[in-house]
Amino acid sequence: MKIVLGSDHAAIDLRKWLVAELQKLGHETVEVGARDTTAYDYPDAADELAACLHEFDFGIVICGTGIGISVRANRYSHVRCALCTTEYMAEMAREHNDANVLALGARVLGTEQALAIVKTFAVGKVSTVERHLNRIKKLGAPVL
C-alpha cells in the first residue's frame, strides 16, 4: 500500500521507526512534517498530509498525544481522522467510520503497540451495512 506519514518533532522517532517497519512489510511510504527534533508545529504537519492524501491509500498523523494533529486533520472535509490507542479502535475506525487517516500518540503508545494498530488499520475495510454507511455520510454533511 502507499502510506503517507506526518508528524511533529515529538513523534519523529516513532514515525521513522514505523516507516522502517512498514517498508519491511512491503509498503511504500512518504514522510511529511518535521525533519528532525527541532520544534515543528503539529498543525503544519497535518496540513501537509491533508494536501497530498489523495495520492495515498491512507495517512498516519502522529504527535505527542495524537490529539492536536488529529484535531487539525479533521478540519479538512476530505479527511476522516481517527485517534486510536487500541487495535479494536483501529478496526472500528475503518469499519464504522471509514477513516482514511490514523492518528497516534508517540508519548502514549509503545512502538510495538503503535505498529499493531497500524497493521490493523491497514487491513480494515468499511462496513457494507446500510446504517453504518448512512452515518458515515452524515459525517461529511456541512455544519453551521
Ligand code: RB5
Ligand atoms: C508537542 O509538545 C505536543 O504538544 C504535541 O506533540 C501534541 O501532543 C499536541 O497535541
